[in-house]
Amino acid sequence: MKLTKTLMASTALTVAAGAVAAQDMADSMTLVSWGGAYQASQDNAYAKPYAEMHPEVSISWDESSNEAVAKLRAMNEAGNITWDLVDVVASDAMRLCDEGLAMEYDPDELLAEAPDGTSAEDDFGDMIVSDCFIPQIVYSTTVGYRTDLVGDTAPTDICAIFDLEAYPGKRSLEKRPINNMEWALYCDGVAKEDIYDVLETAEGQDQALAKLDTIKDNVVWWSAGADTPQLLADGEVIMGSTYNGRLFSVIEEQDQPVAMLWDMQVFDLDGWIIPTGLPEDRLARVKDFVKFATDTQRLADQAAYISYGPARQSSAPLVGQHAELGIEMAQHMPTDPENASNTLLYNYEFWADYRDDIDAKFQAWLAQ
Amino acid sequence: MSDATGPDTFDGPTPDNALRQAQKTSGPMLAADGTPLKKSLSRALRRQKMRALMLIAPLLLFVLITFIAPIADMLFRSVENQIVSETLPLTTEELGSWDGEGMPPEAAFEAAYYDIFLAAERKEHTRLGTRLNYELTGASSLFRKSGRGLDDIGEVYQDQFEDLDENWDEALPWLELMGDPEWLAEQQEWVAEGEEGRQPSFELSEGTADILPRTAREFAVFAEYTQDEERDNLLDEEPWSAVHTALYQDLSSGDVSSYSGPRADMLQAAAALVASPDFETVSFLDGFEEVDEDWMEPPIWRTIKLYSPNYTSGYFLNSIDMQLTPDGIEARPENQQIYMLLFQRTLFMSLVITFSCILLGYPVAYILSNLPMRSANLLMILVLLPFWTSLLVRTSAWKVMLQQQGVINDVLVWIGLVADDSRLTMINNQFGTIVAMTHILLPFMILPMYSVMSTIPPSYVRAAKSLGATNWTTFWRVYFPQSIPGIGAGSILVFILSIGYYITPEIVGGTTGTFISNRIAYHISSSLNWGLAAALGAILLAVVLILYWAYDRIVGIDNVKLG
Numbered sequence: 019m020k021l022t023k024t025l026m027a028s029t030a031l032t033v034a035a036g037a038v039a040a041q042d043m044a045d046s047m048t049l050v051s052w053g054g055a056y057q058a059s060q061d062n063a064y065a066k067p068y069a070e071m072h073p074e075v076s077i078s079w080d081e082s083s084n085e086a087v088a089k090l091r092a093m094n095e096a097g098n099i100t101w102d103l104v105d106v107v108a109s110d111a112m113r114l115c116d117e118g119l120a121m122e123y124d125p126d127e128l129l130a131e132a133p134d135g136t137s138a139e140d141d142f143g144d145m146i147v148s149d150c151f152i153p154q155i156v157y158s159t160t161v162g163y164r165t166d167l168v169g170d171t172a173p174t175d176i177c178a179i180f181d182l183e184a185y186p187g188k189r190s191l192e193k194r195p196i197n198n199m200e201w202a203l204y205c206d207g208v209a210k211e212d213i214y215d216v217l218e219t220a221e222g223q224d225q226a227l228a229k230l231d232t233i234k235d236n237v238v239w240w241s242a243g244a245d246t247p248q249l250l251a252d253g254e255v256i257m258g259s260t261y262n263g264r265l266f267s268v269i270e271e272q273d274q275p276v277a278m279l280w281d282m283q284v285f286d287l288d289g290w291i292i293p294t295g296l297p298e299d300r301l302a303r304v305k306d307f308v309k310f311a312t313d314t315q316r317l318a319d320q321a322a323y324i325s326y327g328p329a330r331q332s333s334a335p336l337v338g339q340h341a342e343l344g345i346e347m348a349q350h351m352p353t354d355p356e357n358a359s360n361t362l363l364y365n366y367e368f369w370a371d372y373r374d375d376i377d378a379k380f381q382a383w384l385a386q
Numbered sequence: 387m388s389d390a391t392g393p394d395t396f397d398g399p400t401p402d403n404a405l406r407q408a409q410k411t412s413g414p415m416l417a418a419d420g421t422p423l424k425k426s427l428s429r430a431l432r433r434q435k436m437r438a439l440m441l442i443a444p445l446l447l448f449v450l451i452t453f454i455a456p457i458a459d460m461l462f463r464s465v466e467n468q469i470v471s472e473t474l475p476l477t478t479e480e481l482g483s484w485d486g487e488g489m490p491p492e493a494a495f496e497a498a499y500y501d502i503f504l505a506a507e508r509k510e511h512t513r514l515g516t517r518l519n520y521e522l523t524g525a526s527s528l529f530r531k532s533g534r535g536l537d538d539i540g541e542v543y544q545d546q547f548e549d550l551d552e553n554w555d556e557a558l559p560w561l562e563l564m565g566d567p568e569w570l571a572e573q574q575e576w577v578a579e580g581e582e583g584r585q586p587s588f589e590l591s592e593g594t595a596d597i598l599p600r601t602a603r604e605f606a607v608f609a610e611y612t613q614d615e616e617r618d619n620l621l622d623e624e625p626w627s628a629v630h631t632a633l634y635q636d637l638s639s640g641d642v643s644s645y646s647g648p649r650a651d652m653l654q655a656a657a658a659l660v661a662s663p664d665f666e667t668v669s670f671l672d673g674f675e676e677v678d679e680d681w682m683e684p685p686i687w688r689t690i691k692l693y694s695p696n697y698t699s700g701y702f703l704n705s706i707d708m709q710l711t712p713d714g715i716e717a718r719p720e721n722q723q724i725y726m727l728l729f730q731r732t733l734f735m736s737l738v739i740t741f742s743c744i745l746l747g748y749p750v751a752y753i754l755s756n757l758p759m760r761s762a763n764l765l766m767i768l769v770l771l772p773f774w775t776s777l778l779v780r781t782s783a784w785k786v787m788l789q790q791q792g793v794i795n796d797v798l799v800w801i802g803l804v805a806d807d808s809r810l811t812m813i814n815n816q817f818g819t820i821v822a823m824t825h826i827l828l829p830f831m832i833l834p835m836y837s838v839m840s841t842i843p844p845s846y847v848r849a850a851k852s853l854g855a856t857n858w859t860t861f862w863r864v865y866f867p868q869s870i871p872g873i874g875a876g877s878i879l880v881f882i883l884s885i886g887y888y889i890t891p892e893i894v895g896g897t898t899g900t901f902i903s904n905r906i907a908y909h910i911s912s913s914l915n916w917g918l919a920a921a922l923g924a925i926l927l928a929v930v931l932i933l934y935w936a937y938d939r940i941v942g943i944d945n946v947k948l949g
Contacts, residue, residue: 088911239897241892373913386727
């Protein structure tokens, strides 16, 4: 009796497992992203092809990624998660994971393996910085400058930001300590590998702020990624930091006299998280979509629309030309060897600990 | 009504006599139906009040549910602090008797081990780490590491017990040892029936808690978690390693030779193993040190102790640049003080914006109310047009106007008023914020002013003039006083709106033109320190209420007219 029951149950399970793919999936999905060109690239590379394969699925977008952590926390408290898949930067993914708002996953189970059979876990490698984070792209925060406003010798290293004599004029920096503190210490003579050891100490934080203080009157502080491109285009600043994709569009798409300074670009990752507490059918749909949207070809496809590097090793050789401009994209990737000779990797662990503390000091310094 | 106790005592039906009569009978005045008049009156009034209440009930409920309740809930977060004592119940209890000097006793480490183990299973330890990181930098990663690292302690014992007897890593033998036999029978029956309905909740067998106190406690915690939170069948789940740690502690400190219940031989063998010199042990202190040396320093323990009460003044202190320390309340280090500055700046700039709005809005409202209807309407549209345009568009337009390569600077340079290399800085500072916000809030000033001014009869002004007043006297003594309610209403609107504004200062404020609301927004959406955001918001609300009260005392709120 018991045996037959078990047998029946297990057959039912196998059948169900096969049928899940077809039947028990929700037919609508809300994806959350950043809006703008980036979201468009995701729509073109992932969502549209997926919708073609599954015409029954309706995909809607919500442009809320920059406040995703707060909104997910509020949704969780209200017990009503309306998002299915959320695009966040790695540090936010880590916080969502810490707060129990994002689902932990098993890379080899959830993600597709590379065409050559490399497991997803190996293919993504170190990019999986948190148990909840499904990596998608590598982007960098780097500096762009006006070629016509910086004089005869174009800047070649990051410390041009702090060099008011050689490059007089305004520069734009992000209104937060992350990246700025590292650059300040680096240009104050701290070796690259010691930056975070120094920044841990109160003296090191003061040192970085003192370095920033030397240019404080010449800085325009930005809080939205679109600010620096606008400031550069208007000639408000002669150089400024922003995301490399934004600079790409200023240079290549809008033809402004701007050039990139790849030196000491700070790598960061962006990817998906699945919110915890999704109902079965929606979870099944999301898993199906994620498997498709993070496979080798799809990640490479995205690079045709925006200059961010795919997070899979196996995708890099497949990166082709820009979908509209027809230029080769590989050389515009932050990960291209030409561009990546001197880089810094965003230190997630460090900033998770020191963010509150250093930010308080940074903002107090700014407000004075 | 005249008093009825006077000395005149005429007989006859005078009103006084009637009153006297009523008092003499000493009963209450009666209504037509015989009930006391007072009672019947109040009943009628109550009925009326109820009817009125019923009519406004939908609105009242709506406001309560969608407005008052969320605000109250949000403000409550500014003092709420249950997370520490709920996540670390044993630890906070142990630390309660600790004086805060030097290192806490080893019992605190033991308690912290069990607490963090359970918290890690529930994935709550990192949340607590985030909370404590607001007070002590480094707590976030300390707890994240500890959630994983502390498993090592228990695994030492788990492995040894398992090597001795595999039953120590099985669900059923454990349940036989720890569980009440009747409960176990029920549970097995529940499984046989296909696991339908509610899983019978675990009960400890009698006496186990006396012989194995820690194991009983930890096993009960495990059972509750498995049954109530994971909703798994307890018969399928082998206990986690904290239970093995507890078992080791009980066996090494107590005597189990008297135990003769189910699985007695298994327990005796384990006791013999623990007693043997080969048995490997890890002290909790070493285990914690292995995970992170910060556990060996007093600050983390002091912070946990300091924040173990369910309610804290910490967020409020933080929002006025103070902090809670083991030695009492102290000012924050000078290089972290920011909120008092921002509060002052917010109030100052809001006042400047309000006055600029009055100065600019008054003439416009005056002209509007004195023009013929047709041209007034046209002007009105000009006032309202920017009001209907998106806030972001208007703010960005100011950027184009005010920036150094912007329209105004270009014009000034072209005229020759300003040299090309010394263009004026008019944005990303206080000036930019005041200009942009004055523009944005101007309609809120003009509209109430206009509606008040258009009700001022022109005949008053004519009368004043015909009585010989000069234009100025007419305006100042006759017209202006009548327009004050409009100024009052506009000022309150503009001031209260600007005190909580945040988008415009964020875009054009730079560093010196930002408001306290920008920090509140930052803590809500970016740093996720909702407690601090709530405290800042509560203070802002209190300031507004105090100012409103002061306004009422000085100007009088009856003098405000919106239309």
